[in-house]
Amino acid sequence: MKKLGFGLMRLPLINGTKTIDKDELIKMVDLFIAKGFTYFDTAYMYMDYQSESVTKEVLVDRYPRDKFTITSKLPTMYLKEVNDMERIFNEQLNKLGITYFDYYLLHNLNGNTLPIANKLDAFSFILNKKKEGKIKHIGFSFHDKASMLEEILIKHPEIELVQLQINYIDWDSPSIESRKCYEVATKYNKKVIVMEPVKGGILMNIPLKAKELFNSYNKEVSLASWALRFAASLDNVFMVLSGMSNLEQMIDNTNTFYDFKPLNEKEHEVIKEVVDIMNQTNEIACTGCSYCTEGCPKNIPIPKYFDLYNSHIKNKNSNSSMYYAILTKTHSKASDCIKCHKCEKSCPQHLKITDLLNTVANTFEKKN
Ligand code: SF4
Ligand code: SF4
The missing domain is CATH 3.20.20.100 (NADP-dependent oxidoreductase domain)
Structure with a gap:
């Protein structure tokens, strides 16, 4: 085969x-x-x-x-x-x-x-x-x-x-x-x-x-x-x-x-x-599987935020900040995370999602 x-x-x-x-x-x-x-x-x-x-x-x-x-x-x-x-x-x-x-x-x-x-x-x-x-x-x-x-x-x-x-x-x-x-x-x-x-x-x-x-x-x-x-x-x-x-x-x-x-x-x-x-890069190793989003009490679009963050890391001139601002008009922000850690239990990549959302918030929200 x-x-x-x-x-x-x-x-x-x-x-x-x-x-x-x-x-x-x-x-x-x-x-x-x-x-x-x-x-x-x-x-x-x-x-x-x-x-x-x-x-x-x-x-x-x-x-x-x-x-x-x-x-x-x-x-x-x-x-x-x-x-x-x-x-x-x-x-x-x-x-x-x-x-x-x-x-x-x-x-x-x-x-x-x-x-x-x-x-x-x-x-x-x-x-x-x-x-x-x-x-x-x-x-x-x-x-x-x-x-x-x-x-x-x-x-x-x-x-x-x-x-x-x-x-x-x-x-x-x-x-x-x-x-x-x-x-x-x-x-x-x-x-x-x-x-x-x-x-x-x-x-x-x-x-x-x-x-x-x-x-x-x-x-x-x-x-x-x-x-x-x-x-x-x-x-x-x-x-x-x-x-x-x-x-x-x-x-x-x-x-x-x-x-x-x-x-x-x-x-x-x-x-x-x-x-x-x-x-040597600081990208978030998220595969976009979305297993983490199902039970999130704040409905945070975790993989989308990680993807925007990675684009930002790769290319500081990307439009990631703008897209983040648009997304947060209809979704909870990364900083809305209440650190219940529910998402981390389902992440097959064992990512420290709460810490990473903090990084995302620090990157995109400080200017907004
Ligand atoms: S830790 Fe944050 S992102 Fe994860 S499920 Fe809880 S509220 Fe949602
Ligand atoms: S479960 Fe982990 S790898 Fe899958 S989308 Fe969520 S953060 Fe990314």
Whole structure:
């Protein structure tokens, strides 16, 4: 199986709206399948809960079931009682119009969600669904320390796959521990699915000096291809997910994987130099996933503010201050944060959101 998976969480939108551009998406799906790729990755809450039903329209209703595989996930962060698992699982099958999942994962296990998954016995739930034939392979996606990953894998030998955040900037990061998590998964013979190989687009928007370094080695290839090849060059990586948002990205990504070439030694060195450059910037490592905004009592548009801050850091002449002033006319300001820390519990990047909002406020509000 080719190692590129289509992540259905950043689908194309019709200009300036939240409506999914199905015509563009159909072209992307058709190209993906025509080039021999088969792996589609969705989840319950992706695209404001629309991803699974749109996947039915653009994929399931248009191709024979043996032409593609579907992965979805049980949202551990939304589970309150045992019955929620059966209800959501059946809802997902219905939304997708399928009778079984090829891969089904417990979504976003971490220090906050693992106790819920244990309390409701979510591991047994997915194992039983596998025995019933409604799931072919089981696993979980994970956002915490390698030591916790090891504890889970020891306790649950039935798990076949682990989905991890792996990319070149997080590889040796002490907060994400990509390398350590990868090594633990490998030690326990679990196949690894890579999420966020481009870190939510951050690795497409790197400092100019880093871009020049990549270009000086090879100006024919995209920034995304460096990031994807880094993840896919790891031996135990079974699949690399890319959340593609338009046909252009689909063409570029599928070209990278069509006749895949692992990174050579020199390319690894170039990446190390790029990491050094990136580690010298003060950008906020927010991927824009929006997991933090759901329960915020002040409705602060956290990722939007972090994005404006990053643009400001990169280019002091950007219009970030102006956009911040416009946004705060209809939303709470960064300084309205009451420091309840609710958002930090859901952040897969383990960002100190309250401190960072303080930085945003100091940057944009002092002049207003
Ligand atoms: S800490 Fe601030 S930003 Fe986070 S949920 Fe609470 S009020 Fe919202
Ligand atoms: S702050 Fe964290 S949870 Fe919120 S959008 Fe950024 S990465 Fe996601």
